[in-house]
Amino acid sequence: MFSNGFQRLYCDPALFDPFSIFHPISFQRVLPFQPEDPVVDDAALLFAEAEHLTNRNDNTWRNVIDAYLRCGLLPEEEAANLKSVIDHFDADLFDIMGLIYANAGMFICALRWYRELIAEFETRNPVLDFECESVHASVGYCLYSLGLFAEAVAWSKSCIGTQPTTDAVCEALIAYEAQLAGGMLRGIERAGSRTRYTVSAFDPDFTKQTTPRLIAAMKEVAPFQDFHIAWISQATPAFEIQPGEYPFRVERDTSNLTRHKMNLLFATCGQADALLERGYIAEAKRLLLEAATLEPKAGFIRDRIKALP
Numbered sequence: 211m212f213s214n215g216f217q218r219l220y221c222d223p224a225l226f227d228p229f230s231i232f233h234p235i236s237f238q239r240v241l242p243f244q245p246e247d248p249v250v251d252d253a254a255l256l257f258a259e260a261e262h263l264t265n266r267n268d269n270t271w272r273n274v275i276d277a278y279l280r281c282g283l284l285p286e287e288e289a290a291n292l293k294s295v296i297d298h299f300d301a302d303l304f305d306i307m308g309l310i311y312a313n314a315g316m317f318i319c320a321l322r323w324y325r326e327l328i329a330e331f332e333t334r335n336p337v338l339d340f341e342c343e344s345v346h347a348s349v350g351y352c353l354y355s356l357g358l359f360a361e362a363v364a365w366s367k368s369c370i371g372t373q374p375t376t377d378a379v380c381e382a383l384i385a386y387e388a389q390l391a392g393g394m395l396r397g398i399e400r401a402g403s404r405t406r407y408t409v410s411a412f413d414p415d416f417t418k419q420t421t422p423r424l425i426a427a428m429k430e431v432a433p434f435q436d437f438h439i440a441w442i443s444q445a446t447p448a449f450e451i452q453p454g455e456y457p458f459r460v461e462r463d464t465s466n467l468t469r470h471k472m473n474l475l476f477a478t479c480g481q482a483d484a485l486l487e488r489g490y491i492a493e494a495k496r497l498l499l500e501a502a503t504l505e506p507k508a509g510f511i512r513d514r515i516k517a518l519p
Contacts, residue, residue, distance in 0.1 A: 215256040220322055229325055231332045233368040239358055240318055248316050250281050268296050271303055283310050305345055317352040324349050343466040350473035359484060362477035370470045374504050376432040383427055384409060391417045393444060400465060404436045414441035475501050475508060482514065491519060
């Protein structure tokens with residue numbers, strides 16, 4: 211049993227359905243809380259959060275930080291750091307609240323505050339931009355962590371749209387041309403609408419002649435993207451994956467696309483495992499093949515496909 215304050219702040223189904231104007235995926239399975247779900251049902255904390263929700267200012271935010279510190283959700287050093295830059299935040303405060311709860315494994319509580327941030331962004335700026343992409347990726351992670359794989363897949367696909375498909379087509383075109391030239395696609399770098407492909411070949415100067423034709427073909431698939439192809443010799447050292455980077459292939463991306471793709475891959479595998487447990491082998495295989503198309507070098511996906519009965 212939860213307190214009245216907790217139920218008012220966290221247990222209203224209207225908070226999760228619909229969750230977003232532009233991505234109206236139903237999260238109705240988020241609630242109710244399960245007995246094993248961790249929560250902090252503390253009267254002073256709930257009062258501070260409710261006060262900040264209705265009257266957002268520096269003082270109410272300080273009270274929330276103090277409550278998080280007292281309840282063990284924030285270490286003392288991080289609480290002091292947040293207070294020192296308190297006047298630099300606005301709606302992002304809800305992002306911080308969601309992050310604090312997500313780090314504590316309280317994903318339903320995190321979603322409650324991510325929803326406030328998304329509503330703020332979508333009301334203030336109907337044209338979604340980079341500042342809103344991060345919280346969308348965080349929502350996908352929370353859904354995956356809650357085991358709501360179908361919702362996580364639908365949410366992530368809605369957020370990233372057709373980009374994974376167009377990326378796969380463009381990469382296949384370049385990989386084919388590279389193979390004809392005796393080389394391979396060595397690296398991908400993205401920044402906004404720009405993508406740079408590094409491709410090896412035995413004779414880079416000769417293969418540069420194919421660049422206009424390749425870019426024209428890719429423009430047919432993704433007309434609003436800017437492409438650049440850098441041809442290098444086979445002897446040039448390959449890109450290296452640094453510790454902590456995207457673990458599946460050599461790809462550098464300054465956007466949140468990588469996080470969305472990881473959420474999508476892991477949630478797809480989770481959904482496939484759930485289908486296998488129910489005996490739906492063909493449907494599980496279809497999902498895994500779709501994930502393998504999205505990320506061909508993800509070994510854990512290939513292993514799942516090989517292990518199918």
